Amino acid sequence: MKKIFTLASSLMFASAMWAGIVTLDLNSPLNPESLEYNEFGIWTGTYNDVDFTWLEFGNQNGQFMLSHLIDGEGASWGGYYWDGFIPAIGGDQTDYTLPSSGGTWTSRFGGCMAGGGCVINADGSVSADPNQPYLVAYYSSWAMEGPSNQVMFMDKDGSMTFRPAGVYVCNHPWAYYDCLHGEGSSRAFVEGDYFELIAVGVDADGNEKSTSINLVEYVNGELNALNDWTYFDLSSLGEVTMVYFTLNSTDTGMYGMNTAAFFCMDKLQVNDSPSSVESVNTDKQVTGMKYVNLAGMTSDKPFDGVNIVVTTFNDGTTSTAKVIK
DSSP states (O other), rough: OOOSOOOTTTTGGTOOOOOOOOETTTEEEEEESSSSTTTTSTTTTTTTTTOOSEEEEEEETTEEESSSOTTTTTTTTTOOOOEEEEEOOOOOOOOSGGGGGGGTTTOOOOOOOTTTTTEOOOSSOOOETTSSOEEEEEETOOOOOOOSEEEEEEEEEEEOEEEEEEEEEEEOOOHHHHHHHHTTTOOOOOOTEEEEEEEEETTTTEEEEEEEEEEEETTTEEEEEESOOOEEEEEEGGGGGGEEEEEEOEEEEEEEEOOOOOOEEEEEEEEOOOSSOOOTTOOEEEEEEEETTTTTTTEOOOSSEEEEEEEEEETSEEEEEEOOO
């Protein structure tokens, strides 16, 4: 797998206390320096395969790197292909499988079933705003240079290790309508079918750990779909140098998954590297984690709204961080 950043110094931070939560803000682009969208709400740089093979966002707290064309320069094949992530806006929910829609998925893939970018309100609730950007992700199982949906983070001090906290996800219209009634090679879901999003964390030694969430599932005679922004807890991935996302569907054929390989993502949250390190203990390990809500209730799973995450280590020390679910 291609590596584009030097990770040699990251191990020294493996067991120190973490500085806090940093949230990906799509209104703070670094590369490109600004975002423009076409009439369909799609980022105009989608097929620029020279300047934007990776996208970068950040501020004084750190920098996120997201893959856009994992196979590098020239990989858009003259403006016909992309993989990884693109910014989009508007929250189009139109079903372009229908002839009456007046459009096609090939030019109008910037939609989002939630109806717009994820907004975390002051009370911890979540809503969608069509005027706020979000990420549309396309998973390519054919990428030659590694998983197409890669995310990395570098903190303000240059450390490349971090602890994923969580991310808000929802269905992309193309995938959702594939599951609802099918089109082309895809079929409508039936009892037992599911469309799964898988997050894989890769640590500094190349070891992988994964967690998953069903974007769509057909259970007890009903099609259940994550069409609103839903928190996907990534804390079990531990300390990583990278997270990548894949998709899996029970609707598969000779050439793999028939369900359109898209999902939407916003407000990725990470615990960044420590701002200061007084001592290094390479044997320090996490032994427990609990969530505390604003009412003082505790649980081993996050509450809806604001959580204080208390992590306990094997030497008896603890660290805390705030996470909004």
